[in-house]
Amino acid sequence: MDAARPIASLHRSCFPSAASGPPMRRRVTIDDISRYTGLSRGTVSRAMNDRPDVSERTRARVLEACRALRYVPSRAARSLTTGRSDAVVALVGDLRAPFAVACLRGVLRQADRLRYAVYVTEQGDDPAGAQERIIELTGDRIDGLLVAGQVEGRLCAQLCEAAGQRPLVVCCRAEGVRCDTYLPDHPEAGRLVARCLLSHGRRHLLYLHRLGDAEAAERLAGFRRVCADAGITPTILAAADDTATVEQHVAGLREADGIAASDDRLAIAALWACARLGRTPGVEVLLLGQGNTPACEVLPWPLTSVDFGGEEIGQRAMETLVARINGRRVGAASVTHVAPRLMERATTGAARP
Structure with missing residues (x-):
């Protein structure tokens, strides 16, 4: 090998050229979404950040464009813009319980649609350990908390205390805790x-x-x-x-x-x-x-x-939690009974x- 061969030339020889394989896909940006939808860059950004000043129709239009163009958002950039982590904690009583699993599935599906991360922890046979994990997780920059399925009553109260000013939504009976609640009828x-x-x-x-x-x-x-x-x-x-x-x-x-x-x-x-x-x-x-x-x-x-x-309850609970986080839902907490099938x-x- 010629010792004087330029480094740039070595780099080009070590990697296949564009002609030798499929071209690398360019990262889709907000500007691409803007051109695709015909909406302004600011409107697209507000829709992606779930701002309350964007209509549901416009938000759905932007999200559909994101799916069509396979847009992958940068969580770090979004966090700097919104001041939020786009992450929540979900506490599950028992991952072997069918209702809790169905509820969690609904939470995760809705979180994926809304581009939120979910940290899942289980009460199981160790309520004290679950409390420690909750405190540890809420010590990080978490936007909200959710309970999927029945847990010990005192854990809900502890979770409410750990939440502080952050919203809490539960999918179980939680005596003495004032928060949005979704239950089977x-x-x-x-x-x-x-x-x-x-x-x-x-x-x-x-x-x-x-x-x-x-x-x-x-x-x-x-x-x-x-x-x-x-x-x-x-x-x-x-x-x-x-x-x-x-x-x-x-x-x-x-x-x-x-x-x-x-x-x-x-x-x-x-x-x-x-x-x-x-x-x-x-x-x-x-x-x-x-x-x-x-x-x-x-x-x-x-x-x-x-x-x-359970799955519908989880989806609606996660939707409400994000709406509380973003300020699109305000006012007193409510209890909603979901119809069985x-x-x-x-x-x-x-x-x-």
Whole structure:
């Protein structure tokens, strides 16, 4: 090699030329978004920063352009402009709980749409550790906090204290904490179950109720109300566990033509008990659960269940949190109950996919 060969020449020889491979993609800028949408650079910037002085229609137009052009924002630059980190903390009670997982999925999807980062921490079996992690995370430049799924009541209070002036949104019952709250409409879930059984002409109804669960009690109240309006008195069996309680009530399982349970675990236990008695689920007896856990779809008789709307709750909670952060939502905190959905499957006679 010629020792006098220029360094620039060495650099060019070490990397492929544009002709030898696909050209590198130029980074898309705000100016590109401005030209694409026909909006001013200032309007595009305000829309990207979720400013309250931009209409929802304009904001949606800019976000669609960002997706079309594959715009990747610089968090560092945006942080310098807005004074925010574009990051929030999400506390989850138990990552094994189906509702909490659905709620967190909704949070993350909405955060991705709004270009926010989410730091996730779990309470699990260590509430004290969760509190320490919350304090550590909120010590950084975090814009807001969110609770996805049920946690210990005192943790919500501690989270509210750690938040300070930053907004907090919860997707669980939080006694004594004043913040925006999103919850499933549990009485309506119970009403949906009762209406489903009655619409199929079932009149000898059995309801398996989970003891010690306040939300299950609300679902039972909704179920009873619809039955009372129809002039029907269902048999209510209280359950402290699953299989053992169900097996103790064989007579009830034989006589009922419609069985509902306050959660999917009890419903699955009833399903197997009916099958052992020779009663075909979805034919001789209809069965419904509540919670729409993943197991519902993989059973030999896919279980009809009520979806509590966890994903929608997470999405709406994250949207509200960002609106509070950006000042687009002001005023007193509110409590919103999200409508559940009935997911009909084989155990109420629906055709299998």
